Amino acid sequence: MDELEKNQRHKERMQRKKAAIDASIAQASQEKGVLVLLTGNGKGKSSSAFGMVARALGHGMKVGVAQFIKSRTDTGEEAFFSKQNNVEWHVLGDGFTWDTQDRAQDIATSERGWLIAEKMLADPSYDLVVLDELTYLINYKYLDAERVYEALEHRPARQHVVVTGRAAAAELRELADTVSEINDEKHAYRAGVQAQKGVDL
Secondary structure: OOHHHHHHHHHHHHHHHHHHHHHHHHHOOOOOOOEEEEEOOOOOHHHHHHHHHHHHHHOOOOEEEEEOOOOOOOOHHHHHHOOOOOEEEEEOOOOOHHHHOOHHHHHHHHHHHHHHHHHHHOOOOOOEEEEEOHHHHHHOOOOOHHHHHHHHHOOOOOOEEEEEOOOOOHHHHHHOOEEEEOOOOOOHHHHOOOOOOOOOO
């Protein structure tokens, strides 16, 4: 097969592919707020969510971020996004459960944090709400799961939500419009590399 034939076959394949993609796009005519779930053991769930924060801000949208579990306020994402217009940023945790070692405290902190998140989920002025590491609060039973699902299900019709965290429950997966499972193949931490600014912090 000569180069001319290869190019012609490639063009024909791409034309068929474009026609299929265009038809699929044409069928997706519904406009609604979507619930995106980013789960799995791999690195990058929160980073992906914050990428969507940047995308939303680029469109002039209002964003609310609720960070559960984490207590540190020196991360690069907070340093950057908290200075932007249209962003409300809340660090709502006391640290990882193995740091606090106090279930009653973790529950009380989770419930206080959820009240803030719940208000954002009920407010149509927020175009995008990020609930970072929410899955842990459900899995550890720090929050009533049904209360969480009800707030997600009855949020304003055009409001987008991103939930992150490992081991998302089946009910949350079912509720979500988009689910991405991020797998863990290799991590520098297990080779003794400290968390790095700009990559992990």
